Amino acid sequence: MADETNNRATTLGELQASGWVSRPVKQEVREHAIAKVIAGEPLFTGVQGYENTVMPQLENALLAGHDVVFLGERGQAKTRMIRSLTGLLDEWMPIVAGSEIMDDPYNPVSKYAKDLVAEHGDATPVDWVHRDLRYGEKLATPDTSIADLIGEVDPIKVAEGRYLSDELTLHYGMVPRTNRGIFAINELPDLSERIQVGLLNVLEERDVQIRGYKIRLPLDVMLMASANPEDYTNRGRIITPLKDRFGSQIRTHYPLEVQTEVDIMLQEAQSLDIETPNGPVTVNVPGYLTDVVATFSHLARSSTQVNQRSGVSVRLSVSNYEALSANALRRGLRSGETSIVARVDDLGALAASSMGKIEIESIDEGRDGAIMESLIKGAVLTVFKEVVPPAQTRAVVDAFEEGAVAHTGETMTSAELAAVAEQVDALKTPVKVLTGGDESPGAVAAAVEFILEGLHLSKRLNKDASGGSATYRSRT
Structure with missing residues (x-):
């Protein structure tokens, strides 16, 4: 097998002989998602509470080959879900050795890779990258530039003697460098509108344009994004043409x-x-x-x-x-x-x-x-x-009405607080329910204090609190 650790192809000829088949990243993700669905397994682990709401929508989006924007408030696992999608990629993927944008050995798109394949043919060296390296992420900030995302002319390469018209003078941005992978933009509305425009081609035409270069760099990228609904009014918005290009918008909760x-x-x-x-x-x-x-x-x-x-x-x-x-x-x-x-x-x-x-x-x-x-x-x-069922606390309230008084506080040890259950015998039954039969001083002390506080908040006991200590007594 070509993806076995000690038996991977090292040249283009070996790769072709191994039977490895090139496929778009969205098809790759779709195939792994289909296998998960058939097996009845979740797409990924570590995200809870979305089984019947968000996950069916995400499965639909991946099966449909959509780019996705997750819309939801902070702390709703949006980024975690996006990062977990790398588990739906092949574990290892071949690239043209030395390629900055993970060129497909069968279909190179950068000038470097094209020239290398043209020169060496079947002897073109091949490297393998792990799926974790096929993920790119950028937190959108107002100072994010087109150069960060798409690319820019590298002045050092120009200084080395190359012409500005030479495609090799380009320094690729984060999106091209995630070619054949998954790229995520967190807090997308924070990205200035003019920079969002630069993503339109990535989502629709699947290529990038850098400065005035007459090049077409067809990228194979699955684009994911996250956004907080309030960001639309507080800090910015997703421009309509860009929002329209995302295949699915999934609301988290x-x-x-x-x-x-x-x-x-x-x-x-x-x-x-x-x-x-x-x-x-x-x-x-x-x-x-x-x-x-x-x-x-x-x-x-x-x-x-x-x-x-x-x-x-x-x-x-x-x-x-x-x-x-x-x-x-x-x-x-x-x-x-x-x-x-x-x-x-x-x-x-x-x-x-x-x-x-x-x-x-x-x-x-x-x-x-x-x-x-x-x-x-x-x-x-x-x-x-x-x-705590009310029936189990009636005897406790009765005991306090008959004169029982209980002292609690942070300075009391567990043993001292657990002793309250011995002084007020009626506490033993509800305490046992809460502890599950655990008779250790810590468990009993915690249960005693919880019951007394609950009775106070239920307006069945009075509480005098001062300096981290409290006294519970009858309301009468």
Whole structure:
């Protein structure tokens, strides 16, 4: 096989003898996409929540051989999907050796490759490039030039004695250098309109024009782009002729369900399990607190006090999950614990990791903190109602009405907080439900605090908070 590591063709003649067949990049992608569809496999892994919405549209676009623009708010995996498309290319591809634009040995388009093939014929040297090298990407910025994307005259080559009319004096831009591959432009509306015009030929005529050169450089490129809908008014727009040349426009979205957001968080967040001089330290975030972090993002996306035009990225959930874990780690290290479990006390860390990612809209100055606290409480209450049945907490409320008082706080160790379940016997049943039978001090302490906070937010217990400590008692 021509694509086996130790048995690849090294010349044009060997390549022809091997039976290798040249095909356009879109046909190559289509064939691999068809194989995935037939096998019932996703086009790529690592992107969740789009199985029934975005992915069918993307499959259609690839089967149709379309160039695609992904339209959606920040943090919706647009770039990740585009980069993952390289997995639908052949693992290795032959090129004319030394070609700057990955010339097809069968159909060279650059002067360098044409001259080399004309001179050497079947002895023309062939190199092989991996599919990862067949991907090019440019973040659109207002200062991006035609030279960056398409190409420009190389003054050094001119200084070496070549004539300006010599095609070999050209320095190819990023698009030609991604010939026979996939090229992506992120935040396309940020590209100035006059530069967008330079892409029209790439998308329709499949060639490029550089300065005044009378050359036709027919490129084989699959063009992908991403854009934020708000960019059309805030920073620019995609010009109509360019937008018309994209075969498909696919709208992305944020996770529609909390569980999807949770799955993405757990996939992307960094583990905070560490080694210390005293041995390994682990951090565990209970499932109900993971749900609280995800629910916080969902509430923010529907809140009238959050600017929805700027979006609430999934990165918010990932950062908040990491901040929650980090606060638990810091608290646990100070108390000398080695098996640390996050609890409600640690949710205060979400303010620092959230403020830079969401835009609060408030008439009154300085209300950001209060709005953030309200969203956190709303998330805790929502999850509490979902995971703790009211029937299991009636006895707890009764115990407090009979005089029970509970103290919690960040400075309390897990063992001290877990002891509350022994003092208020009625807590044992709902605690066991939340911990799944885990009787470790960290798990019990986290469950106790979550139940008490949930009852307070449900207006069934009073709470006096001061300096990182809290006291829960009956409302009567």
